[in-house]
Amino acid sequence: MSLAKYFISCDWGTTNFRLRLVETNTLNVLIEHKTNQGIKVLYNEFLNQKALNKEAFFADYLTIQIQNLPVEHQQHLLVISGMASANIGLHEMDYADMPIKKGGKSLHWKHLSLPNGLQVLLISGVKSHTGMMRGEEIQAVGLAELLTPYRTGVLLLPGTHSKHLYYKNSAFVDLKNYMTGELFELLAKKSILANSIIESKWSDEVELSYQAGIRLGLEGKVSESLFTIRVNDVLFDAKKENNYYFLSGLLIGDELSALKKYRGNVFLAASEAILTLYYKALTLVVKPEQIVLFDSKTNDNALLVGQKKILVQYVS
Numbered sequence: 001m002s003l004a005k006y007f008i009s010c011d012w013g014t015t016n017f018r019l020r021l022v023e024t025n026t027l028n029v030l031i032e033h034k035t036n037q038g039i040k041v042l043y044n045e046f047l048n049q050k051a052l053n054k055e056a057f058f059a060d061y062l063t064i065q066i067q068n069l070p071v072e073h074q075q076h077l078l079v080i081s082g083m084a085s086a087n088i089g090l091h092e093m094d095y096a097d098m099p100i101k102k103g104g105k106s107l108h109w110k111h112l113s114l115p116n117g118l119q120v121l122l123i124s125g126v127k128s129h130t131g132m133m134r135g136e137e138i139q140a141v142g143l144a145e146l147l148t149p150y151r152t153g154v155l156l157l158p159g160t161h162s163k164h165l166y167y168k169n170s171a172f173v174d175l176k177n178y179m180t181g182e183l184f185e186l187l188a189k190k191s192i193l194a195n196s197i198i199e200s201k202w203s204d205e206v207e208l209s210y211q212a213g214i215r216l217g218l219e220g221k222v223s224e225s226l227f228t229i230r231v232n233d234v235l236f237d238a239k240k241e242n243n244y245y246f247l248s249g250l251l252i253g254d255e256l257s258a259l260k261k262y263r264g265n266v267f268l269a270a271s272e273a274i275l276t277l278y279y280k281a282l283t284l285v286v287k288p289e290q291i292v293l294f295d296s297k298t299n300d301n302a303l304l305v306g307q308k309k310i311l312v313q314y315v316s
Helices: 039-047 054-066 136-147 180-190 192-196 204-218 222-234 240-259 272-282 296-315
Strands: 006-012 017-023 029-035 078-082 109-113 119-123 152-157 162-168 171-178 266-269 291-294
Touching: 006 296, 017 054, 039 054, 078 296, 109 296, 119 296, 136 152, 136 162, 136 171, 136 266, 136 296, 180 192, 180 240, 192 222, 192 240, 204 222, 204 240, 204 272, 222 240, 240 272, 266 272, 266 296, 272 291, 291 296
Parallel strands: 006 078, 078 119, 152 266, 266 291
Antiparallel strands: 006 017, 017 029, 109 119, 152 162, 162 171
C-alpha cells in the first residue's frame, strides 16, 4: 500500500476537537475546522441518549464534522490522536509503554472501519510508572527530529495537564504529569478566589505579579500563598488582572520547581501566549543557554509530522 495524496488529521482532546485536511507529502494544511466538542462533552451527551452505542454515536459526530470539508475530500483516511482512544472516547485502546522510540515505532495504533463507512487510523496514548498521556506522544514524535542534535534533555508540553518528557539517545524514556492548567481553571473560576481574578492580556504591569508568583511557587509555598490573592483584593485593593498572573506564576513556578537542579537541555513547545509565560518562568529556574524554544507554528506542525510517521507505518 502506498501513501495517499491526502489524509484528514484529527486532534481530539478532552475539551476541543480539530480537523485538518492535509497534503501528505508536504503536510500543507488545506482547510481546518474546529469545535469545542471535546471528548468529555461528547461522552456526556452519549450518556444522555439511548439510541446509539458509543462507537456509533462518536462516528455520527465525525460524519457531521467532516461535512465541513470539501465533498471531494470527505472520504480520505482519518488519522486520530488524543482522547479518542480513551475509555470515554470513540474506541478504547491500551496505553503503549515508555520509551517512545524513534519514529514512534513503539506506539499503538489500530485501523477501524466505522459503522458510517469512515476509515480511521486511531493512535493510542503512552504510560510510564509516573504518568500517562494521550495526544502529546504524537507531538513528541513530531518534534523528535529537532532534538536529534541533543543527546539528552526534557521536553515540556504545557497544557491542561502539562507533560515533562525526558529524552535520551533519540528516545523519550520517562514522563511526568502536572495538573497546572486544570488547577488554574478550577481556582480561577470555581474557588473563593474567582471573584478576585480577572483574565487579561500580558503587559509590563502584570509581569511583576507574575514573577512574584513564580518565586513563591519555586519555593514550594503554593498552599500558603493562594489565599493572599483574596486578601490582597479585599483588604489592599489589588488589581484583579495582577491577581490572575500571580496565580498563574504560582502554579507554573510550582511545576517548574522540579527542574531547579536540572542541568540538561530544556525543550519548550507551546502556543505563543503560553510559550512566553513558561519561558519567563524557566529563566528563573535554569540557565538561558539550557533552554531551546519551539514556536507555536513548529509545535502545531509537530502533530502532523507525528501522525504522518504513524501513517507510514500503517501503509508499510
